[in-house]
Amino acid sequence: xxxxxxxxxxxxxxxxxxxxxxxxxxxxxxxxxxxxxxxxxxxxxxxxxxxxxxxxxxxxxxxxxxxxxxxxxxxxxxxxxxxxxxxxxxxxxxxxxxxxxxxxxxxxxxxxxxxxxxxxxxxxxxxxxxxxxxxxxxxxxxxxxxxxxxxxxxxxxxxxxxxxxxxxxxxxxxxxxxxxxxxxxxxxxxxxxxxxxxxxxxxxxxxxxxxxxxxxxxxxxxxxxxxxxxxxxxxxxxxxxxxxxxxxxxxxxxxxxxxxxxxxxxxxxxxxxxxxxxxxxxxxxxxxxxxxxxxxxxxxxxxxxxxxxxxxxxxxxxxxxxxxxxxxxxxxxxxxxxxxxxxxxxx
Amino acid sequence: xxxxxxxxxxxxxxxxxxxxxxxxxxxxxxxxxxxxxxxxxxxxxxxxxxxxxxxxxxxxxxxxxxxxxxxxxxxxxxxxxxxxxxxxxxxxxxxxxxxxxxxxxxxxxxxxxxxxxxxxxxxxxxxxxxxxxxxxxxxxxxxxxxxxxxxxxxxxxxxxxxxxxxxxxxxxxxxxxxxxxxxxxxxxxxxxxxxxxxxxxxxxxxxxxxxxxxxxxxxxxx
Numbered sequence: 001x002x003x004x005x006x007x008x009x010x011x012x013x014x015x016x017x018x019x020x021x022x023x024x025x026x027x028x029x030x031x032x033x034x035x036x037x038x039x040x041x042x043x044x045x046x047x048x049x050x051x052x053x054x055x056x057x058x059x060x061x062x063x064x065x066x067x068x069x070x071x072x073x074x075x076x077x078x079x080x081x082x083x084x085x086x087x088x089x090x091x092x093x094x095x096x097x098x099x100x101x102x103x104x105x106x107x108x109x110x111x112x113x114x115x116x117x118x119x120x121x122x123x124x125x126x127x128x129x130x131x132x133x134x135x136x137x138x139x140x141x142x143x144x145x146x147x148x149x150x151x152x153x154x155x156x157x158x159x160x161x162x163x164x165x166x167x168x169x170x171x172x173x174x175x176x177x178x179x180x181x182x183x184x185x186x187x188x189x190x191x192x193x194x195x196x197x198x199x200x201x202x203x204x205x206x207x208x209x210x211x212x213x214x215x216x217x218x219x220x221x222x223x224x225x226x227x228x229x230x231x232x233x234x235x236x237x238x239x240x241x242x243x244x245x246x247x248x249x250x251x252x253x254x255x256x257x258x259x260x261x262x263x264x265x266x267x268x269x270x271x272x273x274x275x276x277x278x279x280x281x282x283x284x285x286x287x288x289x290x291x292x293x294x295x296x297x298x299x300x301x302x303x304x305x306x307x308x309x310x311x312x313x314x315x316x317x318x319x320x321x322x323x324x325x326x327x328x329x330x331x332x333x334x335x336x337x338x339x340x341x342x343x344x345x346x347x
Numbered sequence: 348x349x350x351x352x353x354x355x356x357x358x359x360x361x362x363x364x365x366x367x368x369x370x371x372x373x374x375x376x377x378x379x380x381x382x383x384x385x386x387x388x389x390x391x392x393x394x395x396x397x398x399x400x401x402x403x404x405x406x407x408x409x410x411x412x413x414x415x416x417x418x419x420x421x422x423x424x425x426x427x428x429x430x431x432x433x434x435x436x437x438x439x440x441x442x443x444x445x446x447x448x449x450x451x452x453x454x455x456x457x458x459x460x461x462x463x464x465x466x467x468x469x470x471x472x473x474x475x476x477x478x479x480x481x482x483x484x485x486x487x488x489x490x491x492x493x494x495x496x497x498x499x500x501x502x503x504x505x506x507x508x509x510x511x512x513x514x515x516x517x518x519x520x521x522x523x524x525x526x527x528x529x530x531x532x533x534x535x536x537x538x539x540x541x542x543x544x545x546x547x548x549x550x551x552x553x554x555x556x557x558x559x560x561x562x563x564x565x566x567x568x569x
Contacts, residue, residue, distance in 0.1 A: 066475055068471060068474060068475060091477075092477040092478070092479060093477060094477070095474070095475060095476060095477035096476060096477040098475070099475075099476075100472070100475040100476075102468060102471070102472060104466075104468050106466070106468040106469050106471065106472035107469070107472075108469060108487065108490070108491060109469075109491060109566060109567050110490050110491055110493060110494075110564075110565075110566050110567075111490070111566075119473075119476070119486070120476045122486065123473070123476050123477055123478045123482055123486070124476075124477065151566040151567075152566075153566065153567050153568055164472075167476075168476075171476065177475075
């Protein structure tokens with residue numbers, strides 16, 4: 001849990017800023033407000049997750065960062081420059097510094113893996129030879145050197161996304177936008193792609209903006225989360241805080257769809273434990289009761305079992321006995337399960 | 348056999364040469380005209396990268412008009428224009444003019460539909476990397492649509508071959524003229540049949556070679 005913070009506080013500079021951004025679509029049925037007065041700051045070097053259900057406006061939101069969707073009004077400021085004010089040509093140059101990856105990878109089917117990475121460099125006007133040597137470097141970063149001459153049809157989903165990441169990074173962008181980048185992948189591949197993104201964030205210092213509807217993606221690598229619903233930001237903040245104590249009704253519903261009266265539990269001793277691919281065969285809850293003799297109470301859970309691995313999270317109420325609490329914590333540490341305590345009730 | 352074997356071979360040989368000449372040159376020129384037209388249609392279409400209702404409407408209508416004129420009528424109607432361009436209205440060179448004008452709109456529509464097959468996601472990815480519209484056409488649309496474009500050109504070349512055979516009616520050369528002059532006008536059915544068989548074989552070869560090239564160049568399924 002601690003390592004999430006390390007990359008976050010490196011720099012407090014704001015890289016991307018939205019000021020009263022609105023996006024209105026004209027349809028035959030009238031106006032649709034895709035984005036409503038969005039104000040948002042994304043810090044340099046952070047990994048920011050934008051989460052919401054489909055249709056919430058998150059895809060539009062991320063496309064407003066590189067102006068693939070032009071906001072109807074408002075300012076989109078990147079490094080102090082309002083992208084709404086600059087010319088087409090200047091915008092194209094800025095876009096080379098904003099990498100983007102997609103749910104369906106969007107590789108060029110008629111080019112090899114290596115040539116796909118060269119593509120972004122060619123667009124930037126870099127000579128073929130230089131592009132190739134640069135592309136090889138990024139192929140190494142995503143660990144697919146042996147696949148350089150393969151065409152996308154010969155690669156798996158995870159490999160395609162790695163090539164797409166290399167392609168987006170080759171022009172040395174400051175920010176990498178990920179539009180549901182793991183939604184078409186299985187949990188194990190998702191995990192490895194997320195590890196790669198985290199690595200890129202830490203080693204290359206690239207700010208990462210992740211659009212997703214999956215909690216576990218935000219949970220795993222983000223340090224800041226923005227919850228979007230119906231074109232509005234309903235909640236934002238530090239991932240741990242938002243996930244443990246969501247304030248808005250929408251966030252609560254999204255985090256714990258089966259939990260009806262959330263407010264009532266706020267006065268009690270609450271743990272949030274999260275599963276991130278640990279073995280689902282380990283009877284965690286039973287052991288808490290038997291080994292630690294903790295009379296725990298499950299308040300809510302959203303977990304799934306994929307190939308013997310558990311993903312998801314659980315809210316449990318703990319006894320207030322300090323001795324028991326210590327036992328519980330050491331047990332959870334022992335089996336490498338992440339947990340957070342309800343901070344407000346700690347003392 | 349109504350003519351000697353040597354005469355028949357000579358007839359077929361010159362017929363094949365003329366037909367191939369008209370078809371290949373006609374197809375090339377039709378593509379030189381059709382590619383920019385097809386790209387323009389795609390770019391300005393509703394799904395294109397720079398939608399423009401007026402340009403799309405004007406060119407689309409012109410193309411539809413030319414395409415709806417039966418080729419025989421176009422052939423005759425274009426005689427004054429052909430004479431202006433090549434100086435004569437008979438012979439293989441003269442046939443190429445209506446061939447190109449008749450085929451280019453058809454080629455343009457096929458190119459448009461091939462380009463529409465390119466996944467918009469790939470174009471969006473290129474845009475996100477800062478590609479200009481020209482770069483998108485040159486580096487994304489045309490290369491990505493290549494297999495489909497080649498399939499289209501296989502269809503186009505066989506269609507143009509068929510058109511060229513019609514040119515026999517207005518004094519064009521080729522196998523069409525052979526079939527018409529010897530077979531139809533002189534009631535030498537055997538010559539007509541042989542000519543038709545040769546045409547069938549040529550179409551077959553174009554089709555097979557075309558599809559072979561398509562399979563070789565398409566990197567999507569292997």
